[in-house]
Amino acid sequence: MLRFAPSPTGDMCVGTLRVALFNYICSIQRKEPLLIRIDDTDSERNIPGKEKEIFEILDLFGIQYQEQQLQSNNLRFHRAMALQLLQDKKAFNCFCTPEPIEAKRYDGACENLPAEEVIDNPLPFTIRLKKPNHPITVTDLIKGESTFTPDEIDSFVLMSAKKYPTYNFACAVDDMLYDVSLIIRGEEHLTDTPKQIAIHEALGYTKKVEYAHLPILMGETVSIKWLLEEGFLPEAISNYLILLGNKTPCEIFSLQEAIKWFDLRLLCKDPIHFDIEKLRAINREHLRGLNPKELSRYIGFADEEIGNLAKLFLEEASTLKELRVKVGAVFAPKNVPDEYKEEFERLRDLTLKAPHFDDYESYKTYLINLSGLQGENLLKPLRHLISGAESGPELADLYMFVKNYLKEVAK
RNA sequence: GGCCCCAUCAUCUAAUGGUUAGGAUUCCAGAUUUUCAUUCUGGCCAUAGGGGUUCGAAUCCCCUUGGGGUCACCA
Numbered sequence: 138m139l140r141f142a143p144s145p146t147g148d149m150c151v152g153t154l155r156v157a158l159f160n161y162i163c164s165i166q167r168k169e170p171l172l173i174r175i176d177d178t179d180s181e182r183n184i185p186g187k188e189k190e191i192f193e194i195l196d197l198f199g200i201q202y203q204e205q206q207l208q209s210n211n212l213r214f215h216r217a218m219a220l221q222l223l224q225d226k227k228a229f230n231c232f233c234t235p236e237p238i239e240a241k242r243y244d245g246a247c248e249n250l251p252a253e254e255v256i257d258n259p260l261p262f263t264i265r266l267k268k269p270n271h272p273i274t275v276t277d278l279i280k281g282e283s284t285f286t287p288d289e290i291d292s293f294v295l296m297s298a299k300k301y302p303t304y305n306f307a308c309a310v311d312d313m314l315y316d317v318s319l320i321i322r323g324e325e326h327l328t329d330t331p332k333q334i335a336i337h338e339a340l341g342y343t344k345k346v347e348y349a350h351l352p353i354l355m356g357e358t359v360s361i362k363w364l365l366e367e368g369f370l371p372e373a374i375s376n377y378l379i380l381l382g383n384k385t386p387c388e389i390f391s392l393q394e395a396i397k398w399f400d401l402r403l404l405c406k407d408p409i410h411f412d413i414e415k416l417r418a419i420n421r422e423h424l425r426g427l428n429p430k431e432l433s434r435y436i437g438f439a440d441e442e443i444g445n446l447a448k449l450f451l452e453e454a455s456t457l458k459e460l461r462v463k464v465g466a467v468f469a470p471k472n473v474p475d476e477y478k479e480e481f482e483r484l485r486d487l488t489l490k491a492p493h494f495d496d497y498e499s500y501k502t503y504l505i506n507l508s509g510l511q512g513e514n515l516l517k518p519l520r521h522l523i524s525g526a527e528s529g530p531e532l533a534d535l536y537m538f539v540k541n542y543l544k545e546v547a548k
Numbered sequence: 549g550g551c552c553c554c555a556u557c558a559u560c561u562a563a564u565g566g567u568u569a570g571g572a573u574u575c576c577a578g579a580u581u582u583u584c585a586u587u588c589u590g591g592c593c594a595u596a597g598g599g600g601u602u603c604g605a606a607u608c609c610c611c612u613u614g615g616g617g618u619c620a621c622c623a
Contacts, residue, residue: 142623143623144622144623146622146623176623177623178622178623179622179623181622182622182623231621234621235620235621242619261621263621265621280552280553281553283552283553285551285552286551289550289551289552289618289619291619293620294620294621295621296621297621298621299621301621303620303621303622303623304620304622304623305623307623308623323617324553324616324617324618325617325618325623326623327552327553327617327618328551328552328617328618328619329618329623350553350617352553352554352616352617353616353617355615355616380560380561381560382560382561383560383561384561384562385561388560388571388572405554405560405561406553406554407553407554407555407615407616408553408554408615408616408617409559409560410559410560412558412559412560412573412574414559414573414574415559415560415572415573415574417573418572418573418574419573449586452585452586452587453585453586511582512582512583513582513583513584514583515582515583516582516583516584517583517584519583520583520584520585526584526585527583527584527585528583528584528585528586529584529585529586530585530586531581531585531586532583
């Protein structure tokens with residue numbers, strides 16, 4: 138079992154989606170199920186609705202999973218395990234207030250409190266795990282081996298004074314309960330790992346869990362929702378996120394193709410920068426690969442010709458949003474600069490009165506003959522007339538896909 | 549600050565002790581298409597610094613510097 142465990146505390150960002158993607162790929166490669174676990178133990182930070190958004194994004198990106206779980210539903214197990222550890226003397230009640238410990242290492246004051254002092258104590262208390270008596274080595278598929286001393290692991294809190302589990306405890310218990318075999322998560326969790334291993338050891342859980350901690354994605358606060366609104370295709374976003382900090386056989390690929398060759402161990406270990414320019418280039422390639430009808434639907438039409446027209450604009454546009462603007466300008470009322478307003482009007486009148494020309498050359502010849510315009514004086518206003526822009530693709534190419542709408546475009 | 553990870557153009561990367569240090573994105577210049585944009589061709593741009601090891605180092609070792617992570621009753 139693999140798991141992806143996001144918190145419903147904000148919009149999903151590119152760094153988080155990358156973790157989801159890698160978990161999905163590895164679950165397919167290893168033929169193991171994938172669990173989506175919503176880590177919602179901090180009820181104060183949870184944002185209603187975010188959980189639904191997470192699942193919608195996973196669906197949109199084609200990340201299939203076999204199980205889903207709300208971490209808060211396992212509260213009874215967390216409490217039962219905490220009790221168990223207390224009984225086994227692997228954990229102890231701690232009556233210290235948070236302030237004195239702040240910023241310093243916990244002094245272990247409550248570790249050896251006599252039973253009567255514990256029982257008589259009216260103060261709120263946390264439950265801490267007794268720090269391990271030996272170093273713990275984490276073996277990571279990407280980072281290699283790291284060893285942590287007992288002092289680094291410390292007697293950390295398992296259950297808060299409100300009797301809710303801390304992240305490390307809930308996480309370790311749930312991973313055990315669901316028999317998770319490989320944990321892929323962000324590098325920020327690397328130092329949590331020895332703590333979670335310590336919990337497993339205290340609980341007598343001996344399964345050897347594999348770990349892979351991904352290097353930080355800098356600028357990772359870019360939200361998926363925003364990228365989607367900007368008109369990036371999910372397949373382009375996943376392409377980019379898999380490409381980043383990775384050695385891939387090619388640059389443009391689908392998620393399904395990546396499953397064939399993806400290897401966690403090839404990921405680079407240093408932090409990487411999210412580069413939206415590169416994403417734009419990749420998005421453009423994916424847009425090019427779409428069939429015209431599909432593309433036209435993405436930008437609000439349902440017509441193969443409009444799709445082909447949009448593909449022309451891919452010379453300068455990289456996102457669906459930009460494409461909508463370009464194609465929209467073709468059909469929108471034209472705002473003509475004074476510089477060639479007169480010529481524009483002349484061409485417009487001629488176009489509205491014109492018969493249908495199947496090819497651009499005939500249309501152009503017709504305009505040259507009746508308007509007396511040529512060269513720049515013809516082409517600049519003509520470009521504006523049929524595209525609503527001052528620059529853009531070849532006029533002959535534009536004409537091919539615009540000719541059936543010519544009267545509408547020129548009106 | 550302690551501990552840990554990392555280090556090739558601006559960015560993502562290639563080069564597994566022997567290459568002219570390669571590609572992609574960005575940027576710039578020429579070219580071509582009766583306008584522009586595109587496209588094409590070309591160009592700029594890197595082994596962080598210092599010591600070793602070696603016939604030979606981007607590659608192995610050490611130090612320095614720089615970047616990042618972490619040190620919660622958050623996840």
